[in-house]
Amino acid sequence: MSDDPFTLFDSWYAEAKQSEPNDPNAVALATADAGGRPSVRMVLLKGHGPDGFVIYTNRESRKAGELAANPQGALLFHWKSLRRQIRIEGPVSWATDEESDAYFASRGRDSQLGAWASEQSRPLESRETFEQRFAEMTAKFEGQDVPRPPHWGGYRVTPTRIEFWQDRAHRLHERRLFTRQDGAWSEGLLFP
Known part of the structure; x- marks a missing residue:
């Protein structure tokens, strides 16, 4: 097993891409507001490396x-087919405009239009309202490339903790914890 958490992540992630039937890049993102109230939702990992x-x-x-009020986040990958999970914690910052532009350009056209049409997380009067907004964006950008909306972009979780959990018989699981201090990683084990 690797003593570099990113090499180990790459190995497990490659295995998940082979074994998970749907969205091996699906990850739970946990945030908390300024008052400490937590919130979690599923998102898709779109990039990773030593920078986050x-x-x-x-x-x-x-x-x-929530990230603006409290720029800390936690990610949880759970790959049921492999009986593994990875927990990642650390500060969160914006990805660069160049990264956000490049990823947005790689998305399907309908996904690009949906980013313009959606006022994500705000109350929606009816499904028809959203579909009408989507139709309006389709007409607005007909015959041209869809630019990235100014309100849409990437976030990077820069890990200070990465825990690798592996299922073992009789609940004698294996937990490897990597922690980063002053730019260097240290590794230890946790009781299951």
């Missing part, structure tokens, strides 16, 4: 507001 783990969203959404 990147997701994309509407920067006017509930999660974005």
Whole structure:
């Protein structure tokens, strides 16, 4: 097993891509507002490396507001087919405009239009209202590339803790914890 958490993540993630039937990049993102009230939702990992783990969203959404008030986050990957999970914790910052532009350009056109049409996390009068907004955006950008909305972009969780959990018989699970201090990683085990 690797003593580098990113090498180990890459190995487990590659296995998950082979074994998980749907969305091996699905990850729970936990945030907390300024009052400490937690919130969690599923998002999709769209980039990762030693500089952090990147997701994309509407920067006017509930999660974005919570990250603005309390820029700390936690991610949880759970790969049931492998009987493994990875927990990641750390400060959260914006991805660069260049990264956000590049990822937005790689999305399908309907997903791009949906980013313009959705006022994510705000009350919606009816499904028809959203569908009408989508139709309006389709007409607005007909025949041209869809630019990234100014309110949409990436967030990077820069890990200070990464825990790898592996199921073992009789609930004698294995938990490896990597912690980063002053730029260096240390590793230890946790009781299951």
